[in-house]
Amino acid sequence: MTRVIEVPTHFDDRSFDSFAAGFGEWPPAEKVLVDARATQWASPYGLIGILTAGQALAEAKREKPLLTVPTADEVKRYWARAGFFNHAAELFELHGKVPRSAATGPSDVLLDVTPVRASEDVHGVVHKISEGASRILHGELGLEMKATLRFSMALSEACQNIVEHAGTGGWVAVQAYTFRRRLGRRVVVIAVSDAGVGFRRSLESAHAKRFGERWGDGAALEAALIQNVSRFRDPGRGQGLAFIKRFLDQWEGKISIRSGTARLSIVPPWDEDVPMSDHLPHFPGSQVQIIIPAQETKGR
Amino acid sequence: MIQTIRIGLLLREAVASPYRDLVTRPTGAAVRTRIEATLADSKCLTALLDFSDIELVDLSCADEVVAKLLLTVRTAYFVVLQGLREDHHEAIDHVLTHHRLAVAAVPPGSHSPRLLGWVRADAREAFACISETGPLDVSGLSHGLGWSLCRSRDALGDLTLNRLVRPVGELYYPLQTA
Numbered sequence: 506m507t508r509v510i511e512v513p514t515h516f517d518d519r520s521f522d523s524f525a526a527g528f529g530e531w532p533p534a535e536k537v538l539v540d541a542r543a544t545q546w547a548s549p550y551g552l553i554g555i556l557t558a559g560q561a562l563a564e565a566k567r568e569k570p571l572l573t574v575p576t577a578d579e580v581k582r583y584w585a586r587a588g589f590f591n592h593a594a595e596l597f598e599l600h601g602k603v604p605r606s607a608a609t610g611p612s613d614v615l616l617d618v619t620p621v622r623a624s625e626d627v628h629g630v631v632h633k634i635s636e637g638a639s640r641i642l643h644g645e646l647g648l649e650m651k652a653t654l655r656f657s658m659a660l661s662e663a664c665q666n667i668v669e670h671a672g673t674g675g676w677v678a679v680q681a682y683t684f685r686r687r688l689g690r691r692v693v694v695i696a697v698s699d700a701g702v703g704f705r706r707s708l709e710s711a712h713a714k715r716f717g718e719r720w721g722d723g724a725a726l727e728a729a730l731i732q733n734v735s736r737f738r739d740p741g742r743g744q745g746l747a748f749i750k751r752f753l754d755q756w757e758g759k760i761s762i763r764s765g766t767a768r769l770s771i772v773p774p775w776d777e778d779v780p781m782s783d784h785l786p787h788f789p790g791s792q793v794q795i796i797i798p799a800q801e802t803k804g805r
Numbered sequence: 806m807i808q809t810i811r812i813g814l815l816l817r818e819a820v821a822s823p824y825r826d827l828v829t830r831p832t833g834a835a836v837r838t839r840i841e842a843t844l845a846d847s848k849c850l851t852a853l854l855d856f857s858d859i860e861l862v863d864l865s866c867a868d869e870v871v872a873k874l875l876l877t878v879r880t881a882y883f884v885v886l887q888g889l890r891e892d893h894h895e896a897i898d899h900v901l902t903h904h905r906l907a908v909a910a911v912p913p914g915s916h917s918p919r920l921l922g923w924v925r926a927d928a929r930e931a932f933a934c935i936s937e938t939g940p941l942d943v944s945g946l947s948h949g950l951g952w953s954l955c956r957s958r959d960a961l962g963d964l965t966l967n968r969l970v971r972p973v974g975e976l977y978y979p980l981q982t983a
């Protein structure tokens with residue numbers, strides 16, 4: 506028996522739950538086939554979500570899953586350019602012709618799909634992002650110059666959450682694109698995902714008691730994102746997300762974190778998302794998305 | 806006597822790579838350990854931490870390097886930061902405020918320090934007054950700011966507790982920055 510999981514045609518944070526639902530109980534007992542043939546577009550969140558699924562299956566010692574690559578050449582080329590297939594080939598048995606990536610010149614891919622397993626990887630990510638981030642954030646999105654450094658700080662803190670809390674590796678990707686339907690403006694999106702223990706298990710020993718029966722994936726996200734708590738007793742911990750929220754508020758940005766069966770978002774005025782979604786299909790680890798839109802005063 | 810410590814140099818030793826970004830907790834902890842070792846071998850009372858070779862300081866490193874150093878060396882040294890850019894200020898100010906700590910930072914091209922982090926408003930004003938006019942005693946500060954002796958004493962007490970002035974006899978000296 507093989508369980509076929511369709512990658513949504515338009516694969517982003519909104520359609521992610523249908524992808525997660527395809528897996529059923531985690532880890533699925535059957536061999537898994539991830540079918541991306543019909544996919545027309547995937548956000549960085551979607552791409553690293555696929556890798557996270559592959560990683561979680563590998564760590565659960567399941568049979569190597571299959572991945573059928575998108576049929577559309579343009580889509581395949583873009584995924585290759587984002588570095589997706591380099592990593593997917595390690596986690597999936599790929600079916601379909603995979604183009605060679607040939608990234609030249611400036612690109613909307615600010616940071617290829619990049620594994621994050623240790624602190625050294627965070628140094629590499631921050632170093633890689635510095636030049637392109639300034640070009641996009643200041644040049645295209647109209648943010649002040651110091652925004653580039655805040656952006657790098659946010660990226661650093663988000664990636665460190667994997668190293669410090671997940672108990673396993675994860676992935677990061679950063680891309681600029683136009684949010685036509687939701688916003689009608691250019692945005693930069695940071696996506697960070699891991700296949701680790703998730704917020705609930707990470708915070709359980711230190712904070713579950715305080716929440717009593719309410720404790721679960723949603724309450725754990727609330728504790729981390731709204732109350733800025735950490736599993737560590739060190740009083741200096743938990744400031745990373747607080748800082749990210751502060752500067753996103755200034756730029757009308759959005760952060761959403763999905764972990765286990767819940768997703769919590771700080772929703773800016775331009776978005777119609779709900780702050781808390783609970784009882785979602787389970788997905789391993791944690792997935793973070795940060796969206797920074799072009800500033801309206803520039804008339805973009 | 807001042808011990809100048811180049812953070813960029815310690816960073817390169819700590820991560821054994823050419824990166825100039827002070828990011829991640831393990832990196833911050835490694836840099837702090839090196840600062841503490843340098844200070845332990847020094848007879849200087851003031852440590853001038855020079856950030857001028859540093860590109861980015863994230864929250865985790867600001868916490869590990871600056872906040873934890875202040876918590877550790879609180880009774881032994883005076884710590885002054887220099888070579889900070891505006892975005893460095895933001896990260897350091899954020900973590901110090903969280904801990905209710907403060908540190909003096911010398912802006913580029915200046916010898917007059919500013920405070921980052923949290924102190925009471927009176928202490929901040931007293932710090933600025935002493936930095937500008939030089940050493941003062943309680944009555945001198947009272948006279949300079951039009952405060953009562955009690956208010957001046959409290960403000961100087963706050964600054965002393967946070968190692969932001971050097972008390973010598975009855976006088977409170979600004980921190981050495983050069």
